[in-house]
Amino acid sequence: MNKKIKHLLSAAAVFLAAGMTLAACSGKKSSTASGSKKKGTVALITDGNGVNDNSFNQSAWNGFLAYGKEHNLKRGNNGYQYFQSSSAADYDPNFTQAANAGFQTIFGVGYQLKDAVASAAKKYPKKNFAIIDDVIKGQKNVVSANFKSEDASYLAGVAAAYTTKTNVVGFIGGAHGDIVDLFDAGFTQGVKDAAKAQGKKITILNQYIGNFSSTDKAKSIAQSMYAKKADIIFHAAGGAGNGLFQEAKNINQERTAANKVWVIGVDVDQSSLGSYKDKNGKKANFTLTSVITGVNVAVKDISDRAYEGKFPGGKNLIYGLKNNGVSITQGQLSSKAWKASRTARTKILNKTIKVPIHPASASK
Numbered sequence: 001m002n003k004k005i006k007h008l009l010s011a012a013a014v015f016l017a018a019g020m021t022l023a024a025c026s027g028k029k030s031s032t033a034s035g036s037k038k039k040g041t042v043a044l045i046t047d048g049n050g051v052n053d054n055s056f057n058q059s060a061w062n063g064f065l066a067y068g069k070e071h072n073l074k075r076g077n078n079g080y081q082y083f084q085s086s087s088a089a090d091y092d093p094n095f096t097q098a099a100n101a102g103f104q105t106i107f108g109v110g111y112q113l114k115d116a117v118a119s120a121a122k123k124y125p126k127k128n129f130a131i132i133d134d135v136i137k138g139q140k141n142v143v144s145a146n147f148k149s150e151d152a153s154y155l156a157g158v159a160a161a162y163t164t165k166t167n168v169v170g171f172i173g174g175a176h177g178d179i180v181d182l183f184d185a186g187f188t189q190g191v192k193d194a195a196k197a198q199g200k201k202i203t204i205l206n207q208y209i210g211n212f213s214s215t216d217k218a219k220s221i222a223q224s225m226y227a228k229k230a231d232i233i234f235h236a237a238g239g240a241g242n243g244l245f246q247e248a249k250n251i252n253q254e255r256t257a258a259n260k261v262w263v264i265g266v267d268v269d270q271s272s273l274g275s276y277k278d279k280n281g282k283k284a285n286f287t288l289t290s291v292i293t294g295v296n297v298a299v300k301d302i303s304d305r306a307y308e309g310k311f312p313g314g315k316n317l318i319y320g321l322k323n324n325g326v327s328i329t330q331g332q333l334s335s336k337a338w339k340a341s342r343t344a345r346t347k348i349l350n351k352t353i354k355v356p357i358h359p360a361s362a363s364k
Contacts, residue, residue: 040071040307043103044082044299045094047110048213049239051082055267056238056295060109060132063299071307077101091116099124105306107132107299111179117142128311130302132295133179140314145298148320149179150186150355151348152291153234155328155341156264157190159289160232161202162337163262167195170205170225170233174212174240178357183236183266183291185356193353194340205230206359209240218243226251226261232288234264241266245273248286252276257284265290269329289331297325321349 044064046057064080073079081103083094091113098106099120104127108117111134121129121142128141135144160169171187173180188204195202205225209217218240225233226247233248235241244263252260257278265273265287274287298319305312319325330338347353 038078038102039104039309040073040303041078041103041105042067042080042299042303042306043098043101043106044080045091045098045106045108045113045116046082046085047112048085048087048090050084053239054242054270054273056109056132056293057082059268059293059295060107060299063296063303066296067300067303067307070304077103088112092119095120096123099127104128105130105303105311107302109133109295111177128306128313130299132298133293135316141311142314143302143312144316145302146316146318147182147293147295147298147326148318148355149182149236149291149293149326150357151321151345152293152326152328153183153186153236154190154193154348154353154355155344156234156289156291157187157192158194158344159190159328159333159337159341160187160234160264161191161194161198161200162340163288163334164202164232166229166231167200168203168205168229168231170207170222170230172218172221172225172233172235172237172241172244173206173208174237175210176208180208180236181358183234185359187234188359189356190344194344197340209237212238212240214240215243215246219247222247230261232262232264234266234291236266236291238267241270242273245270248274249276252278252284252286254279256280257282260284260286262286262288264288267291267293267295269331271329271331285332287331289333290329292327292329294319294323294325294327297323321345 044060051057051061068080083098085091085094095116107130109132114131114134117129117131118136121139130143132145136142173184191202191204207221218237222244235244248261248263263286269290271287274285278284
């Protein structure tokens with residue numbers, strides 16, 4: 001073999017080796033980019049009420065949409081997705097499906113998913129998990145997110161006290177527990193304090209459904225409260241609260257808009273549920289305001305932290321008035337009622353007002 005041919009073969013070998021090296025480097029970068037992308041993926045496991053529940057699940061999904069938009073992620077296995085649960089039997093399988101699909105940060109929304117979150121976190125220790133509206137202790141790959149719902153409910157109580165014409169208002173709870181206690185205690189105290197400030201005596205009707213799904217029972221309770229002259233009812237009853245809206249609509253359709261009864265919504269802005277036509281065919285709305293639980297705020301915040309590689313595992317994050325973790329909508333409040341609620345908000349933030357977290361501790 002002459003020297004010229006040897007030289008050509010040698011050069012070809014060098015180029016081939018260089019090409020293989022470049023290909024290997026290219027492959028390594030591609031893998032890293034893909035892995036980095038997967039680390040930003042988030043999944044939502046709903047409870048039995050589904051993603052369009054006008055409550056926690058819907059708010060969480062709105063947080064996902066905002067997160068996806070900010071980080072240029074799309075719905076799907078390389079971005080964000082929800083897994084619908086028809087019942088509690090679907091929780092564990094949905095967590096398994098989400099984890100196996102490659103999602104890195106997986107959310108369970110609502111205390112009913114607590115056990116499923118804890119179990120999945122043990123099964124997949126390299127994944128991130130979040131429980132919304134409950135606390136899981138002792139698991140480093142689980143973050144808990146909770147809300148000072150008592151503060152926003154207090155503002156709703158103040159607004160109700162400045163709005164009621166009959167001086168009778170109502171509260172309908174789902175099932176007894178620490179979470180619903182926040183809404184009950186805050187609203188009750190807000191009504192009492194605002195009534196005292198105005199020199200009024202306001203009666204507060206209070207009743208629980210026993211669950212978060214019985215719309216018929218919520219409707220029946222609402223019917224009884226409205227019959228007892230309540231003109232405003234606040235609910236913390238999840239999907240069952242739809243029964244309250246149904247009853248208010250039935251009543252208001254037979255009245256003029258000036259004599260309507262009101263509903264205070266919960267978790268998300270429920271003004272869309274209050275639309276109706278009065279007896280004169282005039283379009284109106286009976287959602288006075290809504291107590292917002294910023295599940296969307298919490299979900300996006302936790303997702304953002306995970307995206308930056310700073311997942312707050314092992315912590316219990318508290319979202320309140322200061323970071324818009326809880327709030328109330330201006331809705332159809334009068335300027336006087338809205339101003340009173342804003343004043344109360346400032347006092348809560350300044351710690352001039354301390355809102356109770358259990359109804360029994362609400363002062364008279």
